[in-house]
Amino acid sequence: MTIGRVNPNFRLEDQGIEGLGDVYYNLMEPALIEAAVKNDEGHIGQGGTFLVTTGKFTGRSPKDKHVVRTPSVEDTIWWENNAPMSPEGFDRLYEDMLAHMKGRDFYVQDLTGGADPEYAINVRMVTELAWHGLFIRHLLRRPDRDALDGYLADFTVINCPSFKADPERHDCRSDTVIAMNFDRKLILIANTEYAGENKKSVFTLLNYLLPEKGVMPMHCSANHAMDNPVDAAIFFGLSGTGKTTLSADPARTLIGDDEHGWSDRGTFNFEGGCYAKTINLSAEAEPEIYATCSMFGTVIENMVYDEETFELDFEDSSLTENMRCAYPLEAISNASDTALGGHPKNIILLTCDAYGVLPPIARLTPAQAMYHFLSGFTSKTPGTERGVVEPEPTFSTCFGAPFMPRRPEAYGNLLREKIAKHGATCWLVNTGWTGGAFGTGSRMPIKATRALLTAALDGSLNEATFRKDPNFGFDVPVTVAGVDATLLDPRATWADKAAYDAQASKLVSMFSENFEQYLPHIDDDVKAAAIG
Numbered sequence: 001m002t003i004g005r006v007n008p009n010f011r012l013e014d015q016g017i018e019g020l021g022d023v024y025y026n027l028m029e030p031a032l033i034e035a036a037v038k039n040d041e042g043h044i045g046q047g048g049t050f051l052v053t054t055g056k057f058t059g060r061s062p063k064d065k066h067v068v069r070t071p072s073v074e075d076t077i078w079w080e081n082n083a084p085m086s087p088e089g090f091d092r093l094y095e096d097m098l099a100h101m102k103g104r105d106f107y108v109q110d111l112t113g114g115a116d117p118e119y120a121i122n123v124r125m126v127t128e129l130a131w132h133g134l135f136i137r138h139l140l141r142r143p144d145r146d147a148l149d150g151y152l153a154d155f156t157v158i159n160c161p162s163f164k165a166d167p168e169r170h171d172c173r174s175d176t177v178i179a180m181n182f183d184r185k186l187i188l189i190a191n192t193e194y195a196g197e198n199k200k201s202v203f204t205l206l207n208y209l210l211p212e213k214g215v216m217p218m219h220c221s222a223n224h225a226m227d228n229p230v231d232a233a234i235f236f237g238l239s240g241t242g243k244t245t246l247s248a249d250p251a252r253t254l255i256g257d258d259e260h261g262w263s264d265r266g267t268f269n270f271e272g273g274c275y276a277k278t279i280n281l282s283a284e285a286e287p288e289i290y291a292t293c294s295m296f297g298t299v300i301e302n303m304v305y306d307e308e309t310f311e312l313d314f315e316d317s318s319l320t321e322n323m324r325c326a327y328p329l330e331a332i333s334n335a336s337d338t339a340l341g342g343h344p345k346n347i348i349l350l351t352c353d354a355y356g357v358l359p360p361i362a363r364l365t366p367a368q369a370m371y372h373f374l375s376g377f378t379s380k381t382p383g384t385e386r387g388v389v390e391p392e393p394t395f396s397t398c399f400g401a402p403f404m405p406r407r408p409e410a411y412g413n414l415l416r417e418k419i420a421k422h423g424a425t426c427w428l429v430n431t432g433w434t435g436g437a438f439g440t441g442s443r444m445p446i447k448a449t450r451a452l453l454t455a456a457l458d459g460s461l462n463e464a465t466f467r468k469d470p471n472f473g474f475d476v477p478v479t480v481a482g483v484d485a486t487l488l489d490p491r492a493t494w495a496d497k498a499a500y501d502a503q504a505s506k507l508v509s510m511f512s513e514n515f516e517q518y519l520p521h522i523d524d525d526v527k528a529a530a531i532g
């Protein structure tokens with residue numbers, strides 16, 4: 001049976017997907033919650049949130065993500081970073097998945113990725129779980145109801161957690177799979193309930209498609225000065241570095257928290273919602289995000305709560321440290337209603353340095369910015385990927401290697417052109433450790449990071465006195481109003497200075513060793529910015 005609103009000429013049957021049980025098209029939030037409760041997928045929480053747990057998979061499974069190796073993508077995919085799947089393996093996977101789906105109920109959400117209509121693509125999300133429908137409806141962009149009657153999808157994502165892949169038959173690594181087929185315009189996800197796979201697969205898709213249109217796709221958050229979209233800032237960062245936290249700034253307008261494009265027209269959010277971490281979330285440090293945890297429709301994933309009062313426990317990470325809430329952009333009071341901004345005036349590279357070596361803020365030349373963008377030094381945050389249990393230093397190029405189908409230079413060159421053309425000021429911000437490495441020191445206070453960003457974004461920090469960092473060659477401010485000057489110099493925060501020097505020189509070598517792979521592909525000015 002077909003229930004809900006859909007283009008009568010573009011039902012699943014029209015895509016060759018037949019024999020399912022009931023198919024629910026484009027249900028709105030209340031109906032999705034009702035369906036999810038009826039299916040026993042979770043519980044309604046305080047304020048009308050929806051509370052779910054996702055079982056074994058509470059973070060992404062990057063090693064199970066595959067790109068189908070067809071001739072048309074052979075030369076453009078960065079195969080060292082993207083696990084291949086044969087077209088035959090994919091075809092069998094699709095066939096087996098469709099057979100498995102027969103008789104089961106599914107939820108279809110016809111959505112869009114990209115706030116700029118010029119670059120938007122239509123993505124139909126077909127989910128076995130009603131709450132995945134609710135999640136992705138929050139996260140992507142919702143077309144007007146009337147537009148649904150003529151909606152056609154550019155790409156279709158099918159997410160079926162009850163299906164297990166067969167590595168032999170489907171040419172994949174395990175029984176969990178995220179398979180992207182750019183030729184067939186299909187993405188198949190199986191055997192994981194972690195909601196983040198839905199949004200990050202669409203992100204990966206846009207990272208593949210947009211560079212050909214001259215648009216730089218970016219793993220970054222974005223905001224702009226209150227009521228002044230021209231004064232935009234973007235914050236690149238791998239998971240857990242602070243994109244979501246720092247872009248929700250009460251003094252600025254939020255454009256988006258995770259995925260953006262930069263075209264000749266400026267910046268635009270790919271999404272229509274946010275996906276925040278809730279571990280140790282406090283009303284004091286992050287009031288806007290905290291407030292969404294008691295709003296109607298917010299999806300609360302893998303949080304422990306009191307079974308009698310339904311009160312959330314923000315400290316209890318026993319299910320995972322990667323506990324989350326998902327909500328539409330409108331849930332943040334000062335979010336932009338267009339999700340568009342100008343060309344970024346400031347570009348922030350967020351890094352979570354678990355070694356406690358990098359300063360809390362440094363100003364970068366364009367060449368240094370390119371060097372750090374390609375290096376992507378940071379730490380993986382516990383829980384965000386399977387198997388990561390403590391902050392794990394890594395070089396994740398473009399601050400988002402798991403989502404980059406193309407070679408890093410493809411993104412690096414686009415970014416570099418845009419920085420040169422629009423003259424953005426670039427900053428490196430360490431939201432990681434201070435006063436010692438992970439285990440000895442402590443995480444950078446959010447308040448200090450915010451104060452430094454405020455000074456960078458309002459232009460006042462440019463007037464500060466800077467010192468040149470002896471290890472990394474970038475400019476580090478010596479004093480900033482409202483921030484303890486000791487904090488600005490990481491060496492000064494370590495009790496054991498010799499230990500700092502040893503750790504810093506170890507990090508310099510790591511940078512230098514990692515960067516060797518890029519040397520054949522880059523220009524002399526970026527080479528000159530290389531460390532070590």
Ligand SMILES: Nc1ncnc2c1ncn2[C@@H]1O[C@H](COP(=O)(O)OP(=O)(O)O)[C@@H](O)[C@H]1O
Nearest residue numbers: 239240241242243244245277431444445446449
């Ligand atoms: N100085 C800091 N800056 C930003 N976030 C911090 C800082 N100190 C601690 N945190 C915590 O780190 C996490 C950052 O996560 P998040 O903003 O979701 O990152 P991302 O969006 O980049 O994945 C949050 O849980 C936040 O509370």
Ligand SMILES: C=C(OP(=O)(O)O)C(=O)O
Nearest residue numbers: 060196238239240275384
């Ligand atoms: C959804 C994710 O992104 P982020 O942590 O960058 O918000 C993720 O890494 O699973």
Ligand SMILES: [Mn+2]
Nearest residue numbers: 243244258275
């Ligand atoms: Mn985030």
